Amino acid sequence: MKRIFFFLFFCVLILNISGQVKFTDSRDGNVYKTIVIDKFTWMAENLRYKAPEGAYYFDNDPSNNKVYGILYDWKTAIKVCPTGWHLPTGTEFQTLKNHYDQLEDWKNNPSDTISFGIQLGGMQNFEGTFTEMDESAYYWTSTEYDKDNAEYLSYMVVVKTPVVDISRRDDIADVHGTEKTNKYSVRCIKN
Numbered sequence: 001m002k003r004i005f006f007f008l009f010f011c012v013l014i015l016n017i018s019g020q021v022k023f024t025d026s027r028d029g030n031v032y033k034t035i036v037i038d039k040f041t042w043m044a045e046n047l048r049y050k051a052p053e054g055a056y057y058f059d060n061d062p063s064n065n066k067v068y069g070i071l072y073d074w075k076t077a078i079k080v081c082p083t084g085w086h087l088p089t090g091t092e093f094q095t096l097k098n099h100y101d102q103l104e105d106w107k108n109n110p111s112d113t114i115s116f117g118i119q120l121g122g123m124q125n126f127e128g129t130f131t132e133m134d135e136s137a138y139y140w141t142s143t144e145y146d147k148d149n150a151e152y153l154s155y156m157v158v159v160k161t162p163v164v165d166i167s168r169r170d171d172i173a174d175v176h177g178t179e180k181t182n183k184y185s186v187r188c189i190k191n
Contacts, residue, residue, distance in 0.1 A: 025049060032044070037096060041189065044117040047187065058121060068119055068121035084190060086189060088188075090151045093166055120135060
């Protein structure tokens with residue numbers, strides 16, 4: 001019995017250690033969990049880098065940064081990832097979504113080391129209103145639709161059920177994305 005317990009403990013320990021690869025952003029020293037999904041390395045936390053422009057704390061409260069990260073307008077989001085990383089395309093997010101759809105494993109627990117670790121950081125709309133913290137997450141993609149609109153991924157919890165969607169023209173021809181002046185979270189993917 002002790003051998004079985006030791007073996008199980010060892011397996012859990014190895015799984016946890018292997019899932020906790022970290023990346024340190026040299027610009028500000030922020031440390032991020034990462035996860036490899038389908039051979040791509042993703043940040044498993046929302047970006048917390050405070051860019052000089054186009055970066056906002058939810059409710060203008062810096063204490064929200066540690067848990068939820070920063071909200072960015074699209075113009076800032078496309079250039080805010082650290083060197084060696086980039087803002088994912090809509091196709092890269094679609095691949096991520098397909099991966100989790102197959103596993104039925106989209107989670108909203110940021111401490112979960114085996115998931116993408118969705119953080120429900122809400123958003124700030126083009127009118128300046130902060131909304132949906134702890135209810136939804138919105139992530140910019142690098143896919144631009146026109147001078148005013150870009151693609152995004154949304155993750156909402158509706159009646160305790162996760163709903164994941166990407167505003168993709170590839171799926172529906174008349175999709176216009178969202179206003180680039182909205183402020184959404186950023187996840188970076190390694191080059």
